[in-house]
Amino acid sequence: MIETLLIDGGVRLKGEVTVSGGKNAAVAIIPAALLADSPSTIENLPDIDDVYCLRDILIWLGADVTFEHGVMSIDPRGITRNDPPYELVRKMRASYYLVPVLLGRMGSSCVPMPGGCDIGNRPIDQTIKGLTSLGADVDLSGGVIRAQVTDHFEGTEVFLDFPSVGATINTMLTAVCAKGATTIHNAAKEPHIVDTANFLSSMGAWVKGAGTDVIRIRGGRPLHGSNYAVIPDQIETGTLMIAAAATRGDVMIRGAIPTHMESLTAKLLEMGVHVNEADDRIRVRADGKLRPINIKTQVYPGFPTDLQQPMTAMLASVPGSSYVTETIFENRFRYVDELRRMGANIRVLERTAIVEGVPQLRGTRITATDLRAGAAMIVAALIAEGRSEIKGVKYIMRGYERIDEKLRLLGAMAIHKTYADNEYNDDEF
Ligand code: EPZ
DSSP states (O other): OOOEEEEOOOOOEEEEEEOOOOOHHHHHHHHHHGGGGEEEEEOOOOOOOOHHHHHHHHHHTEEEEEEEETTEEEEEEEEEOOOHHHHTTOOOOOGGHHHHHHHHHHHHHEEEOOOOOSOOOOHHHHHHHHHHHHEEEHHHHOGGEEEETTTOOOOOEEEEESSOOHHHHHHHHHHHHHBEEEEEEEEOOHHHHHHHHHHHHHHTTTEBBBBEEEEEEEEOOOOOOOOOEOOHHHHHHHHHHHHHHHHTOEEEEOOHHHHHHHHHHHHHHHHOOEEEETTTEEEEEOSOOOOOOOEBSSSSSSBBBBGHHHHHHHTTTTSSSEEOOOOOOTTTTTTTTHHHHHTEEEEEEEEEEEEEOOOOOBEEEOOOOOOHHHHHHHHHHHHSSSEEEEHHHHHHHOOOOOOOHHHHHHTEEEEEEETTTTTOOOOOO
């Protein structure tokens, strides 16, 4: 099967659009529901491939799961297995959140090493540190994470070497299962960390300090199912804000949390974009010339690495020199080759992309090499002259719910096409 996204560039995006539920919150909260002794209902889930993948894993483990209209009900009481299959686990990074929850539920877990976007080295040493500090036995031989509860599985002090999102979530999930007090130092502060902690609290866990760099947990409490709605997607919100600004459009983004967007908003204002916020709405308006800027990705509340790619695509046609430095993942500039094929003038020196804005990108056939590279391709295609055909759409569908529909709602010509292998015609484009 071949999937493409066809976009005709040159349209100023206008109108209103609603943000979907947060992917990176959803993929942590769904596994966390397995820690309960009764069913949970999770609302506002995005209709994306990562959520379907987790649903399939949970069912495979023995849980009773339904997922319709953004609502997943999860009854974990039938779970009999602790060894999710490689074919499902390899599809997404977040599948390793199953390690602590199956450990907590079953006393041991056996989870193949996770997959996910190829954006550089993605070690899991800090997750292992969290698990072993809390007294779990962990063995990594054969590409499988085998974790086992021991006699000394109990709360403790955990110092993360880096505020890793995944390690913070995994350590939090382990700590709610281990009896006694745990303190996680140098914790990540991203909105999805706070959302996961809030979900755990709604299940009866004692978790304080999420959103700061010290999280305290009193573990070992029985957890019950909960009804919970995940937060709106911070990165989808940012991608839509960038798309609105890049096309010199006027877009009202509804259902967003403006405080999650402060680092991006500050950069857009610096460029000369108008950003107005109220409650759960953000209006982004741009007309005329935009100014080049410099960006350095940082952990939250700094500029998110997940918006580095769409932002660089926008800067590719902003006159002047912009410098974009990636500090989180070392391999997150692969998409720049595709932007160059559209006429962008970008050089990458180690971890910095030097972007010399050109007057006009040109539409062509381009490929998304990972999820946020896909967002960059979309932004570039929207501002380019003529038609672009984006391949690698499976990555985009992992994280952006019905993005083609949302763009059409804003006036763009964007069509998601699916072909059988023998139907695809190279000349059609
Ligand atoms: C999460 O990945 C997100 N994924 C990523 O979003 C996001 O880019 C990233 O956080 C940073 O914000 C999910 O939430 C599912 P990290 P994660 O552990 O948890 C180093 C997207 O497009 N590190 O915070 O894998 C690592 O090498 C995805 O939605 C260690 O050294 O990110 C990297 O340099 C892509 N040891 C940095 O920390 C560890 O044990 C950040 O990684 C773990 C990480």
